[in-house]
Amino acid sequence: MSNSQSIKIKKPRSNENFASGSYSSRRSQQIHRLSHSPMAEGFHKPKLNISPSESNLPNNVAENTTDTPVNYGSIRDENHNSRKGKDVTLNSDEAHSENVPSTSEDPDVVRRHLGGQAADDDNFSSLQLQGGDMHRQVYRWQQEVDQNKQIRRGRSRSFSAKVSDPNLHLRSVQDMKQAGGMRRDFLRNRASSISMSSNAHGNPNFLNRNFIEFLSVYGHFAGEELSEEDEDEDTDDFAMPRDVNPSLIHSTVPSEQEPLISRHGRYKLQTPGNASNGKAVLLLLKSFVGTGVLFLPKAFKLGGLVFSSATLLIVGVLSHICFLLLIQTRMKVPGSFGDIGGTLYGPHMRFAILASIVVSQIGFSSAYISFVASTLQACVKVISTTHREYHLAVFIFIQFLVFVPLSLVRKISKLSATALIADVFILLGILYLYFWDVITLATKGIADVAMFNKTDFSLFIGVAIFTYEGICLILPIQEQMAKPKNLPKLLTGVMAAISLLFISIGLLSYAAFGSKVKTVVILNMPESTFTVIIQFLYAIAILLSTPLQLFPAIAIIEQGIFTRSGKRNRKIKWRKNYLRVLIVILAILISWAGSSRLDLFVSMVGSVCCIPLIYMYPPMLHYKACANNWILRTLDIFMFTIGAFAMAFTTYMTFF
Numbered sequence: 001m002s003n004s005q006s007i008k009i010k011k012p013r014s015n016e017n018f019a020s021g022s023y024s025s026r027r028s029q030q031i032h033r034l035s036h037s038p039m040a041e042g043f044h045k046p047k048l049n050i051s052p053s054e055s056n057l058p059n060n061v062a063e064n065t066t067d068t069p070v071n072y073g074s075i076r077d078e079n080h081n082s083r084k085g086k087d088v089t090l091n092s093d094e095a096h097s098e099n100v101p102s103t104s105e106d107p108d109v110v111r112r113h114l115g116g117q118a119a120d121d122d123n124f125s126s127l128q129l130q131g132g133d134m135h136r137q138v139y140r141w142q143q144e145v146d147q148n149k150q151i152r153r154g155r156s157r158s159f160s161a162k163v164s165d166p167n168l169h170l171r172s173v174q175d176m177k178q179a180g181g182m183r184r185d186f187l188r189n190r191a192s193s194i195s196m197s198s199n200a201h202g203n204p205n206f207l208n209r210n211f212i213e214f215l216s217v218y219g220h221f222a223g224e225e226l227s228e229e230d231e232d233e234d235t236d237d238f239a240m241p242r243d244v245n246p247s248l249i250h251s252t253v254p255s256e257q258e259p260l261i262s263r264h265g266r267y268k269l270q271t272p273g274n275a276s277n278g279k280a281v282l283l284l285l286k287s288f289v290g291t292g293v294l295f296l297p298k299a300f301k302l303g304g305l306v307f308s309s310a311t312l313l314i315v316g317v318l319s320h321i322c323f324l325l326l327i328q329t330r331m332k333v334p335g336s337f338g339d340i341g342g343t344l345y346g347p348h349m350r351f352a353i354l355a356s357i358v359v360s361q362i363g364f365s366s367a368y369i370s371f372v373a374s375t376l377q378a379c380v381k382v383i384s385t386t387h388r389e390y391h392l393a394v395f396i397f398i399q400f401l402v403f404v405p406l407s408l409v410r411k412i413s414k415l416s417a418t419a420l421i422a423d424v425f426i427l428l429g430i431l432y433l434y435f436w437d438v439i440t441l442a443t444k445g446i447a448d449v450a451m452f453n454k455t456d457f458s459l460f461i462g463v464a465i466f467t468y469e470g471i472c473l474i475l476p477i478q479e480q481m482a483k484p485k486n487l488p489k490l491l492t493g494v495m496a497a498i499s500l501l502f503i504s505i506g507l508l509s510y511a512a513f514g515s516k517v518k519t520v521v522i523l524n525m526p527e528s529t530f531t532v533i534i535q536f537l538y539a540i541a542i543l544l545s546t547p548l549q550l551f552p553a554i555a556i557i558e559q560g561i562f563t564r565s566g567k568r569n570r571k572i573k574w575r576k577n578y579l580r581v582l583i584v585i586l587a588i589l590i591s592w593a594g595s596s597r598l599d600l601f602v603s604m605v606g607s608v609c610c611i612p613l614i615y616m617y618p619p620m621l622h623y624k625a626c627a628n629n630w631i632l633r634t635l636d637i638f639m640f641t642i643g644a645f646a647m648a649f650t651t652y653m654t655f656f
Contacts, residue, residue: 275480277490283477284470284494286423289501291368291542292467293430296502297509297521298599303460304452305510309503315464316499322614322639323474323495324488325622330475331484332625337475341617344624353617354556357472360609361553362587364469367605368546369399369591370598371520375539378523382532392595399543400588406547407554407580425541429522430505432534436525437508447514458653461646462603467502469610471618472552519598550587554580600654607650615643 275283300308326337333340337357342350373395381389474491478484510517513524522538525531558579564572594601623636 275477275482277481277483277486280477280481280487280490281494283473283480284491285498287470287473287477288468288494288498289430290426290545291371292463292469292602293502293505294371294433294521294538295463295519295599295602296467296506297513297517297524298519299460299463299603300506300510301450301515301517302453302456302463302599304450304457305507306451307453307457308460308464308510309507311460312464312467312503312506313499315461315468316495316502318639318642319465319468319471319614320492320495321635322618323471323491325626325636325639326471326474326618327478327487327491329618329621329625330478333621337472337617340621340625344621349620353613354560356609356612356617358553358556360469360605360613361549362583362590363605363609365546365549365553365587366590366594367466367598367602368542368549369396369587370595370601372399372539372543372546373591373595374520374598375523375535375542379532379536379539382527393592396588396592396595399546400584402543403547403550403584403588404581407550407584408577409547422541422544425537429534429538429541432525433505433509433522437505437512440512441508444512446511447516449511449514458650459600459603462606462650462654463599464606465610465614465646466602466606468498469606469614471614550583554583557583603650604654607647607654611643611647611650615646616640619643 296312302308303311329340333343335343338350338353341353370392373392376395376398377390377392380395381387474487478487481487509521509524513521516524518524522535525535558576561579562572562576567573594604619636619639623633623640627633627636
């Protein structure tokens with residue numbers, strides 16, 4: 001037997017002969033095809049000293065053939081297709097020296113031909129299989145490829161090439177005659193008919209479309225790719241691999257690696273945004289208007305009526321400038337918030353930005369938990385017959401029982417119902433607050449107010465910054481816009497509108513209730529059945545919004561710790577679940593520690609967590625990417641100095 005035994009592969013004379021054959025012969029063909037296929041660079045295929053007579057190949061395949069290229073289940077290059085009209089000879093010795101692209105063998109295809117347990121199982125060894133020592137190198141190659149893919153996995157998986165829908169490919173008679181061709185065509189047609197029938201039931205209405213877009217904004221929080229496609233229930237081994245060969249993009253010939261039914265693969269294609277200016281305005285309003293507005297009346301008491309109104313306006317202007325700086329930097333250096341920092345200053349800046357995002361989101365969630373606990377405590381006290389006041393820890397623990405299952409949700413789109421309900425309840429609460437402010441001022445006049453509070457005015461600065469925090473949602477909104485260049489002027493209008501909203505609510509509520517204003521202003525409303533309902537609905541709204549605030553922090557931490565997916569490995573998936581529960585416990589403990597002084601806690605979150613993200617990082621990034629004259633450089637240095645001073649001053653005054 002010779003080590004350089006070659007095998008000529010030609011087209012069968014008849015399709016009947018090709019289709020005929022026992023199960024063992026077809027399995028022998030598969031084993032022979034895998035063993036003689038060119039492997040990726042760096043992998044040395046074992047030499048096979050097998051003669052044609054010993055290979056168990058049918059004679060009608062080995063001899064009665066004509067010239068045609070054979071699809072090996074791999075993505076072939078153009079040189080392979082140019083060999084038409086000639087005999088294709090593969091030599092086991094020449095395969096080592098042949099210049100084969102690294103993508104000549106698709107790991108997903110090879111995996112389906114390997115026996116044994118799942119490749120992701122840490123306890124699996126190919127040596128446990130029959131004859132495992134002979135084909136151990138194949139399993140080892142597959143494992144190394146999978147590990148390299150997981151290590152190289154980035155946060156953004158965009159792909160710029162256009163991919164045609166495989167369901168639109170025209171199937172020829174020759175394609176139908178291939179093995180499994182008729183079933184492939186049947187499954188494609190059935191999938192297309194199901195898709196068309198589902199679309200015929202109706203498209204999402206106006207509200208659904210906008211809330212889905214709002215959730216997708218949180219899925220790309222700060223521009224990061226936080227969607228967990230690897231954890232989706234509807235992905236499988238047929239999903240498009242991360243390393244895509246360009247020859248596959250416009251291919252119309254079905255191959256083994258092509259799915260019979262097209263799915264949303266784990267490789268996300270980046271499509272241009274299609275959101276209009278009106279939708280962008282709605283998304284911006286949803287991003288900025290939340291719980292912080294209810295802390296403003298008590299914050300006005302801490303700062304004084306005149307000082308608080310002027311400071312809130314100044315904070316809005318400075319925040320708007322920093323938002324514009326980040327938008328301009330993004331146009332010059334594409335990428336997420338963290339990617340821009342990593343590109344301009346290195347990985348340490350990227351880590352600092354992502355760490356600030358994680359800390360701020362956990363801080364927001366903790367403040368929300370304390371707010372909900374205080375509101376529910378007041379509601380239960382009013383509706384109970386004994387008017388007993390339960391401890392805040394009871395209501396915090398109840399929220400823990402709610403957040404644990406919600407934190408295990410992998411697909412953010414499943415939170416669409418909670419987000420819709422939360423925004424409706426928040427709108428009702430704000431309208432009801434305006435109503436009672438006007439009624440109280442009209443009947444009782446202005447209460448006892450102070451123009452300036454020299455004792456606690458520093459606490460107001462942190463609350464004001466907490467109210468305007470929304471910078472991490474600007475970049476994903478810019479991605480979704482059909483005309484991103486219009487975002488600066490739209491943002492200017494939105495900032496003016498929300499500044500008017502914040503100042504009016506703080507001013508009217510503080511003027512109406514005076515020194516008796518509570519940390520959560522809706523608790524100042526007169527006790528009635530309707531008031532209790534509004535308070536309860538607003539608390540439920542914030543309760544349902546908290547998982548949405550925790551989602552970016554959980555996703556960023558998971559992507560930084562885990563390099564492997566938990567789709568095929570239950571150990572990895574449960575480790576991720578334990579991590580999510582630990583993050584929820586951390587937020588619960590922080591909220592319990594700060595629940596006694598909620599106003600002080602909110603000010604601390606704004607000072608420590610929000611100031612770097614708004615007033616320090618954007619000027620630093622803009623200074624290195626866009627500051628090409630002394631005016632822009634002076635502006636960047638000025639904004640950074642203000643942010644650093646405000647952070648140091650407010651933090652010192654808060655703790656000391």
